[in-house]
Amino acid sequence: MKRSDYCGCIGEADIGKVIVVCGWVHSCRNHGGVIFIDLRDREGILQIVIQPERKDIFKIAESLRNECVVAIEGIVQNRPKGTLNFNVSTGAVELVATNLEILNISSCLPFNISNYVEVCEELRLKYRYLDLRRTRLQKNFVTRHKIAQEIRKFFNENDFLEIETPFLTKSTPEGARDFLVPSRLNHGNFFALPQSPQIFKQILMISGFDKYYQFVRCFRDEDLRADRQPEFTQIDIEMSFITEEDIITIVEKMFMEVFKVILNVNIKLPFEKISYADAMLNYGSDKPDTRFEIKIKDFSEELKNNKFSIFSSAINNGGVVRGLCIPKGAACSRSEIDEFIKFVNEYGANGLSWMKVTDTGVESNIVKYFKLAELNEIILKFNAKSGDLIILLAGEEKIVAQGLGALRIKIGKKYNFIDKSKFNFLWVVDFPLVKWSKEENKWQSLHHPFTAPENEDFVTKENIGSAKAKAYDIILNGVEIGGGSIRIHKSNIQKKIFDILNISNESAVEKFGFLLDALTYGAPPHGGLALGFDRLCALILKEDSIREVIAFPKVQKATDPLSNAPTPVTDKQLKELGICVAAKVV
């Protein structure tokens, strides 16, 4: 028997046809006289009817168990009145079997394939091939494929070229930790798997390819999170002879078309833009979730003479006092507030003050330290109403911002302030070029050292701290889904930036010499952006973890429960590579 149709594609138009379907037994209902089989393939489920008159196939059908693989020939017919099933797309029809062949049987399953029961993720990943049979993941990977094809279509139609860059490349210990690959033909030397094709795509611009994109796997040997895997897929984009606005415009247009086709959602252009400084001030984050209104307010001016010494001393020591107002939050119990305090502690904050707004004024253990005018200013700035809860945090600006930013998200989730149907895109712009690293006692790039500064000719070691970058991040619903910049295209500027970053000329030449060289041979002005494809898919599919949109993800210890990787290798393999393992794990 040769398959003629997918189960999930059969409908009333097929009535009377003789077809052959192949798939897995999703469930089997044996009524003694008649047997129903729900047969599943990647397109859906079709009900098969085995009638007792066909003794030969009835006997075979009696032995069927879940997840057996079968081929079934039959005639498509209307279901009898009153037996239609509106829960499945094929629910108006059924296939009356005329031939049945078991292609393979299945062992007793480690968990149900049907979706009614959530199974622990470790087990799902160990039997990922079974997990992937489930409807949710089948849908996720079909959608992931469609998103990729729409994005490719968009860039192809806009004259972009997809060009591959190498996976075996040079280690550049700036930034994330590299995965290293030993070289057999060059003992003692190592390739690194790319953290991103950054330098290669810039070189492609120098080669004149003008508009480039690539779906590319990237590797970073850092600790995992719900939205971070050691290998992940990036949509890498680079263009020549363009400005920031050109990149922003084309990416916005791409998203508009993709969301229209995939979700039939109309995304409004242009996307909102916010400066990095405003994002940190109002949202306490460089990736604000703008799906809910609550904003952080600063009271460092209003409270600098406050009698509560924690506040005034924080301000006088160069810190800040900022706060959040939670609508109807006054109903919070003491233990809920304790939970908030514990939560901000994780971000380095030492405590948290609160006040409840009531009809008669403000209630709290710290109200006694406040002048009436101070309380009024706070209420006015928040536009607080009776029943609201005001939370205030004092301390070092970075800690206060991050603590309140994270608390804002926690509260948004906890009290359902977030409209989950929304897709809020946001550009964060005007990033500082560098940040000060306390540990290393030097300036470090906020993005990467190839990012072009605003006013590049006037940047010096003295004013670098206040220099802005021609960089932009794109945020969707509070998740950083991409970032990019205009790059430095002149070697003298690139050298100057390396110098300011305290990367010596020798070190720069050793690490990035090939880029510095290339910049001297007529490098065009260029810039680009990279999008996290896994994160994008997870957001479109409303999944909390990117593991749900990656076919074979790793667990938190960066191992693969399916293949058991990583594993030790043989002494012979190590010898060929000229490698000696200090403490060999058996």
Add this chain to the structure above:
RNA sequence: GGGGACGUGGUGUAGCCUGGCUUAACAUAUUGCCCUGUCAAGGCAGAGAUCGCGGGUUCGAAUCCCGUCGUCCCCGCCA
């Protein structure tokens, strides 16, 4: 490197706080039988867990304590 949550038949959970009334319960899967219109089919019968592992407290531990392993979430880290 640090903090937190969880770990009970194949699977998902209850029991744990307040130790004994547990022969560890329920659902599902699984095995056998019955059943001609179900669709998360139904009915009857059966098999299946020394409660992650190790130690301690106790007359007695799934339950309390310590350690350890694993998974997940978060901080650090991720130019």
